[in-house]
Amino acid sequence: MSEWWTYTLSDIQSFSLQTWYRLFERYNAAIWPAQIVALALGIWIGSGLHLPHRGSGLHPWRGRVITAILAASWLWIAIAFHVTRYAKLSWVAMYFAWGFGLEALLLIWSGVIRGRLTFERRPDAIGRAGLSIYLFALLVQPVLGQLLGREWRQIEVFGVAPDPTAVGTLGILLLATGHTRWELIAVPAIWCAISGATLAAMNAPAPWMVSAAAALVVILAAWRTLATSRTSGTSTNG
């Protein structure tokens, strides 16, 4: 596209908010009752992250299962949402599908195959924020849409809809043990930025919500990275 820098998102935003909402309405009807399964798995993940446990971190198998569920969600959305439905409105959706597929592969490689993704109930601010962001994506974000004027049939559910899945994944990743998982944070954070901009271009209510959640995660993750490096620096020097 020539002079691409002169284009704003509203210049290339090719469908209306009404069409976007209808997309979810028809998607929900087509995949029913997958939403119930996704919600149940989401609650299971939440309880696993929240419940008291022994030792440091959850059991490794639980980390594998949580990661496998997340990967399955990202892959499902890549195919069932982006390729099968969203791509009929916008050619860009095919690139989104590749992004979601990449995130699924990264989760499988890191968490399922190598088993290096475990989660812990962290008592600090980052841990509380991570769990809160996850619960927000699972329980609050879908309902907020209805409060802002969407019909309940157009609901976006964690595990099958891109926005709550991306936000929820970011929340969970804040609870990952060890170093900050930037390689896993990148795709959902980018998606949240794109989604927020898309919603803003369509004059959707509260378009900043998804982007703000992602920005919060990135800030907290950066804070955690800095804190970790300082701690390791102190211990090395000491």
Added chain:
Amino acid sequence: MTPTLTRRTLLSSLAAAGAASVLRPLSPSTGRRAILTRPIPSSGERLPLVGLGSWITFNVGDDVAARDSCARVLAAFFQDGGRVIDSSPMYGSSQEVIGYGLEKLGRPKQTFSADKVWISSGARGPGQIEESRRLWGVPRFDLLQVHNLMAWEEHLPALFAMKAAGRVRYVGITTSEGRRHAEIERVMGSQPIDFVQVTYNVLDREVEDRILPLARERKIAVITNRPFRQGPLIRSVERHPLPAWAREIDCANWAQLLLKFIVSHPAVTCAIPATSRVDHVRQNVGAAYGRQPDESMRRRIVSHVENL
């Protein structure tokens, strides 16, 4: 029971048919008789002053209910005398939805199909055009335009060859939002195009300086896009009452006032507002009926809108 055809009934039917042909195109919604047209300078063929765009509004995917709604918009558009429908491969499913609507309406013969080629590879242009034609379901396009001047050096020779072979009737170029006007002028000055499509509305009037005069000089038809700035312009003016003097040019609403400003420019052939609503398409096409603003009224419209 089969009605009996008598000499009297035959004559009265013929008289009624004759009267209908004189009066057509009749706009049921506006109650006015003839839609205003302007000639395509390169051929003399006349087009209604208001057409129909499809950016955003017709991109509804495979949603049958939404497609039927778009078909109703098309039906109202044709019913009120509209002809020019504009789309592009860039517009998602819009071409397919137009094809669906045209099929549902029995392929109205008055359709003036305007589409675009939008691909960076000149070699892949013909394939994209053929796919667009298949989606529309038309035997050939009336107008093919190079979208946003993308690879125009490669596409224009192919489009001119198609025109020579009778596979398209007119060739044009497009831009929007004031981009690449210098290049648009160069193409207008050097290539035998029939149409140029630019953004023009009561607040975006840059084309008045050079492009519209050049179009008249070079006998190039002008299609104007973004008449309402994709919505914000009309939403902002609709917060205010329609000035009483709008009735002097037969405007019943803001859409018609804004559109009449555009199509009353003598270089403009046709404006292409997009909408997904039947009441709006009727309002829009209504701008192609009745009295049009003269130069002093045009200045009055600009002044009024700028001061809102």
